[in-house]
Every structure is written in C-alpha cells, then in structure tokens.
Amino acid sequence: MPPKVKxxxxxxxxxxxxxxxxxxxxxxxxxxxxxxxxxxxxxxYSATSLFLYFTDKEQLLRAVVDADVIKLAQALKSxxxxxxxxxxxxxxxxxxxxxxxxxxxxxxxxxxxxxPPCDPALSSIEQNNPEQDAYSMLIGVVTSAWHAGVFxxxxxxxxxxxxxxxxxxxxxxxxxxxxxxxxxxNWRSLESRIQAMIEMCLHGLMKEPTHx
Amino acid sequence: MPPKVKxxxxxxxxxxxxxxxxxxxxxxxxxxxxxxxxxxxxxxYSATSLFLYFTDKEQLLRAVVDADVIKLAQALKSxxxxxxxxxxxxxxxxxxxxxxxxxxxxxxxxxxxxxPPCDPALSSIEQNNPEQDAYSMLIGVVTSAWHAGVFxxxxxxxxxxxxxxxxxxxxxxxxxxxxxxxxxxNWRSLESRIQAMIEMCLHGLMKEPTHx
DNA sequence: ATTTAAAAATAACAGTGTTAAGTTAACATT
DNA sequence: AATGTTAACTTAACACTGTTATTTTTAAAT
Numbered sequence: 288m289p290p291k292v293k294x295x296x297x298x299x300x301x302x303x304x305x306x307x308x309x310x311x312x313x314x315x316x317x318x319x320x321x322x323x324x325x326x327x328x329x330x331x332y333s334a335t336s337l338f339l340y341f342t343d344k345e346q347l348l349r350a351v352v353d354a355d356v357i358k359l360a361q362a363l364k365s366x367x368x369x370x371x372x373x374x375x376x377x378x379x380x381x382x383x384x385x386x387x388x389x390x391x392x393x394x395x396x397x398x399x400x401x402x403p404p405c406d407p408a409l410s411s412i413e414q415n416n417p418e419q420d421a422y423s424m425l426i427g428v429v430t431s432a433w434h435a436g437v438f439x440x441x442x443x444x445x446x447x448x449x450x451x452x453x454x455x456x457x458x459x460x461x462x463x464x465x466x467x468x469x470x471x472x473n474w475r476s477l478e479s480r481i482q483a484m485i486e487m488c489l490h491g492l493m494k495e496p497t498h499x
Numbered sequence: 500m501p502p503k504v505k506x507x508x509x510x511x512x513x514x515x516x517x518x519x520x521x522x523x524x525x526x527x528x529x530x531x532x533x534x535x536x537x538x539x540x541x542x543x544y545s546a547t548s549l550f551l552y553f554t555d556k557e558q559l560l561r562a563v564v565d566a567d568v569i570k571l572a573q574a575l576k577s578x579x580x581x582x583x584x585x586x587x588x589x590x591x592x593x594x595x596x597x598x599x600x601x602x603x604x605x606x607x608x609x610x611x612x613x614x615p616p617c618d619p620a621l622s623s624i625e626q627n628n629p630e631q632d633a634y635s636m637l638i639g640v641v642t643s644a645w646h647a648g649v650f651x652x653x654x655x656x657x658x659x660x661x662x663x664x665x666x667x668x669x670x671x672x673x674x675x676x677x678x679x680x681x682x683x684x685n686w687r688s689l690e691s692r693i694q695a696m697i698e699m700c701l702h703g704l705m706k707e708p709t710h711x
Numbered sequence: 712a713t714t715t716a717a718a719a720a721t722a723a724c725a726g727t728g729t730t731a732a733g734t735t736a737a738c739a740t741t
Numbered sequence: 742a743a744t745g746t747t748a749a750c751t752t753a754a755c756a757c758t759g760t761t762a763t764t765t766t767t768a769a770a771t
Contacts, residue, residue, distance in 0.1 A: 291716085291717055291718065291766090291767055291768035291769065292716090292717060292718085292768065292769065293717080293718075317613070322757085322758065322759085323758080323759065323760085324757090324758085324759095332719080333719070333720050333721075334759085334760090335719085335720075335721085335760075335761080336718080336719055336720075338759095338760070338761085339718075339719080343759080343760080344758095344759065344760090395613070398673075398674070398677065398678070399611055399673070399677065400677070401529070401607070401677060402677075404680045404681055404682065406682070407682055407683060414683060420683075422683060422684060439702070444687070446685065446687060447687045447691060447692065447695050448695070450684075450686065450687055450692055450695075451692065451695045451696050451699055453670075453674070454667065454670035454671045454674050454692070454696060455666065455667045455670050455671075455696070455699070456670065457670040457673065457674055458665075458666035458667050458668065458669040458670025458671070458673065459666045459670070461610075461611070461669065461670065461673055462610070462665070462666050462669055465610065465611065465612070465613060465614075466610070468616040469616055470616065470618070470619055471619060471626060471632075471634060472634060472662075473658065474662065475656070475658060475659045475662055479659060480659065480662055480663065480666070483659050483660070483662075483663045484663050484666060484667070486703070487663055487667070487699070487700065487703035487704055488699065488703060489703070490651070490702060490703040490704070491698070491699035491700060491701070491702040491703025491704075492699055492702070492703075503735090503736055503737035503738065503747085503748055503749065504737065504738065504747090504748060504749085505748080505749075534726085534727065534728085535727080535728065535729085536726090536727080536728095544750080544751095545750070545751050545752075546728085546729090547729075547730080547750085547751075547752085548749080548750055548751075550728090550729070550730085551748095551749075551750080555728075555729080556727095556728065556729090
C-alpha cells in the first residue's frame with residue numbers, strides 16, 4: 288500500500304492528519320484517551336507508523352498543543368487593536384479566561400501538566416513573536432498600560448505586575464477546570480468568581496479603578 | 500508464608516506500610532514512579548497483594564494524599580491561635596504557600612490533577628471538621644476577618660472573598676510548580692512574586708491595607 | 712527486468728493496572 | 742490428633758500502553 292516517495296507537502300499532510308486525529312480525541316475525551324493506537328486507527332494507519340512522523344508521543348502532544356497555543360495567541364491578538372490601554376488590558380484578560388474555560392483540555396496540557404522543560408528551540412512557536420507568543424503579548428499589554436500610568440505608582444516593574452495577574456487568572460481557571468464538580472467546595476458561581484477576581488486585581492493594582 | 504489471621508491493627512499496619520512506601524516514591528520521584536509493583540517491592544509484597552488493601556491504584560494514591568491533606572490542615576491550624584484577624588489571615592496564607600512549595604508533588608495531586616469527583620463519603624478526611632478540612636478553615640479565617648471589618652464594605656460575601664484569595668494563591672503556587680524551569684518565561688524571583696501577590700490581594704480587598 | 716529504498720504493516724518487547732487461579736499455613740472442629 | 746476451612750499471599754495471566762526491530766509492499770531508478 289505504500290505509494291512510495293511522498294512529496295514534502297504530502298508528508299506534511301499526514302503529519303497534520305495525525306495531529307487532527309490526536310486533537311479530536313484530546314478535546315473530547317481528554318489526554319488519557321490519546322493513545323498511539325487510537326490516533327492511528329482514526330487515520331487508517333498502524334500505530335507504529337506514527338513514529339515515522341513524531342519521535343514519540345510527547346512530541347505529538349506538544350505539536351498539537353503548540354498549534355492551539357498559536358490559536359490562543361491569535362484570539363488574544365484581536366484585543367491588541369483596542370486603543371485604550373485599560374480596556375485593552377481588560378479584554379485581553381477576558382479572552383484569556385474564555386479560552387481556558389472553553390478549551391480545558393488544551394489549557395490543562397499547556398499550564399497544568401508536568402512537562403520536561405520546554406526547549407524553545409524545539410517548539411514550533413516563535414518566541415517573542417507577538418503573533419504567536421501569548422506570554423510576550425501579555426507583557427506588552429501590561430507594559431503599555433503601565434506606561435499609560437494606570438497602575439499604582441508604587442508598582443515599578445510591569446513584568447512583575449504581568450506575572451501576578453497571570454497567576455491570579457490562572458488560579459481562577461485552573462481551580463475551576465479541576466475542581467468545579469468537587470462536592471467538597473460550595474463554589475460561588477463562575478461568573479461571580481471571575482468578576483470578584485477582576486475587581487480584586489483592579490483595586491489592587493490600579494491607581495484609581497474605574498468600577499463598571 | 501502467610502501467618503494467617505491478622506488482627507485489625509496488623510492489617511492497618513500493612514495498610515500504612517503500603518502508603519508509606521507509595522509516599523516515598525511519590526515525594527522523591529513523582530507520581531509516575533508510583534507503580535503497584537514498585538510499591539509492593541518496597542515492602543516485600545507482591546504487587547497483587549496491594550489490591551487486598553486498596554481497591555485500586557487511585558484509591559491508594561488518594562489515601563496517601565488525604566493523609567497529607569490532614570497534615571496541611573494541621574500546619575494551618577497553628578495559625579488559628581493568632582488573635583489579630585488580619586495577622587491570622589496573613590499567616591494562614593503564608594503557611595499555605597509554604598506547604599505547596601515544599602510539597603509540590605502532594606500539591607500537584609491535591610489540586611492540579613484530574614480526579615474523579617471526590618466523594619466526601621469515601622474520603623478519610625472529615626469534612627467541616629476544622630481539624631482536618633483546610634477549606635473550611637480558610638472559610639473560617641476569612642469570615643472572621645470579614646466580621647472584624649478588615650475588608651472593603653463593598654465585599655459582602657466572605658465565601659466569595661475566600662475563593663478569590665484561594666484562586667490567586669493557587670495560581671501563584673501552581674505556575675511555579677509547573678513552569679518554574681520554563682525557559683520561555685523570564686520569571687521574577689519567587690519571593691517578589693509572592694510579595695506582589697499578597698500586596699495585590701491586600702490592596703484589592705482590604706479597607707485600608709497596612710503596608711509592612 | 713532488476714535493483715533500491717521509501718512507506719507502511721506485522722511481530723514483538725517491556726512495562727502498566729488488574730483479575731483469576733493456585734498455594735501455604737494458622738485456626739476451628741470433629 | 743487429624744481434618745477441613747479460610748485468611749493471606751503468590752504466581753500466571755490478561756488487556757492495555759509506548760516503542761523498536763523486522764518484514765512486507767511498491768513506486769521509482771537503473
């Protein structure tokens with residue numbers, strides 16, 4: 288059955304077919320459902336053939352998630368055109384949370400799972416490319432808001448501000464993704480928790496928070 | 500070799516021996532090193548015998564973590580004796596962060612990994628027992644601070660306050676545990692991130708934050 | 712037509728959680 | 742005291758997993 292000698296484009300097509308199959312399983316059934324055999328079956332290949340396109344499972348998963356990290360970056364990019372630095376910042380945060388909560392499996396893989404430390408050289412994402420790198424976008428958004436003077440004067444390091452906000456928003460998303468159904472916790476509604484977190488950040492960081 | 504008919508105490512001893520062996524692997528090598536065979540070997544049992552004491556691996560791991568959740572609760576308990584509600588609250592948070600960062604594997608298991616939703620009936624932790632249930636302790640600490648009037652008057656729901664603070668602190672811990680070594684992020688020092696997060700929470704929630 | 716080598720499949724290995732079927736030995740009963 | 746019962750444990754085995762080695766297929770190159 289091997290029609291021999293595939294063009295680079297054809298090889299790339301198989302690669303993305305594999306990634307699409309993996310993503311399908313990943314999104315709907317979670318990471319534990321993504322077995323090499325299951326992925327292979329979906330595209331009519333044998334499991335071992337996947338190793339001709341990815342060195343191992345970890346690399347396959349990373350490739351899938353990388354592609355969606357870029358999608359996150361593009362979703363966030365749409366907020367960069369907002370003129371007002373504060374509004375831009377708020378929309379940025381909201382898009383981030385929305386991505387996390389509508390793509391819990393991707394979010395889990397990106398930020399909630401243990402990985403061998405990411406080697407930027409191996410990643411398909413271009414670091415510091417503001418089109419692809421959501422982190423550098425965050426730094427940019429916060430820094431511009433900082434230059435616009437929206438933060439308290441005592442806050443002198445926009446990177447530290449950004450990392451603090453990220454952590455706060457991440458905590459919100461991560462707890463929800465993992466523990467939303469935990470009978471132990473009498474969770475307040477997701478909306479009110481989001482609102483409360485945003486307000487805490489605003490009052491905690493802004494010079495004179497505009498309450499809306 | 501089976502000396503037959505074990506007393507309940509002896510059976511309990513084996514149970515804890517299993518849990519100790521699992522914990523040892525768990526702490527030092529992470530969850531993926533905790534295989535039934537490895538645990539069994541450590542106590543000179545065969546792997547299948549573990550199933551006489553735990554219905555499955557998940558239950559074993561949960562038992563190990565539950566025991567340490569209680570240790571967390573006891574660590575936090577020491578702060579409850581602090582008279583000043585604000586100081587009690589601050590110390591509580593600091594102990595929480597310290598536990599998370601010195602027990603990353605336990606913390607990961609508790610709050611950062613996907614579990615079948617926790618059935619309080621099956622847990623060894625007594626819910627709402629303030630000696631064991633760290634979450635209800637958090638609610639208590641925040642509520643008492645709220646009654647003492649340290650929070651902004653606009654904040655009317657101490658449970659929502661508590662969940663917001665928890666999320667913020669969790670984000671701090673979780674990102675550090677998973678991404679501290681990520682070359683992608685130019686992390687500020689852990690100390691300054693903790694400090695920044697605390698200050699953001701204080702300024703964001705307190706009526707008139709005492710800056711120390 | 713024969714060789715070559717790329718692309719795939721099959722077989723197989725080592726490891727996993729887990730179940731089924733034995734084995735051993737302390738106890739209860741006759 | 743001999744016998745059976747059964748708790749405690751082990752060994753075999755199953756159905757998976759990721760992965761490697763080997764083999765097959767087949768289009769192209771000679």
